[in-house]
Amino acid sequence: MVSGIYVPADADQPLEQREFATFDDLAAAVDGWTTTVDLLDLGVTIYVNEEGLLRHLPFNSRASFLWWYHVPRTRQQAMLVGNAVLVGLPGRDGKDTDLPDAVRELLLAPVAYGVEVCRGVDSKWHTSPVTYPDYWEAIIWAMVLLERLDDVEEVRVVPVDPEGAEQRTT
Structure with missing residues (x-):
């Protein structure tokens, strides 16, 4: 089981802390096949729908801007669409890990x-x-x-x- 944050494409919808017991749970959260992008400096993997652009899923501003801010080479190159899930980077065994507590606090705490x-x-x-x-x-x-x-x-x-x-x- 991996804990992470569900980031809806609709920016008016709240973020949700979730537990993902299986890979199928991650796939269901992004509505289909998955692809990932890593934010190495944060220790985060972002899951999105692999066919999101082909399916014309809505732009996910929160996931995209997070990616662009932490991975500058992606700016002006690509965007993330559809719902997203943030979890920790894979461990040595190649399996996802829990989202780091510091990142959870950074993204969810009501701090100015x-x-x-x-x-x-x-x-x-x-x-x-x-x-x-x-x-x-x-x-x-x-x-x-x-x-x-x-x-x-x-x-x-x-x-x-x-x-x-x-x-x-x-």
């Missing part, structure tokens, strides 16, 4: 985040004045800033500490 940008002009990090209600919203806006502002070379998402303590990068 900000976006910092590194501009080519001075190579310093600048904090955007906008605060986002969760990690998902922050990574979407981080990607928008990176795409739309010509002088932004890099972005990072940081939790906002309401007490004014130093922020940490994620």
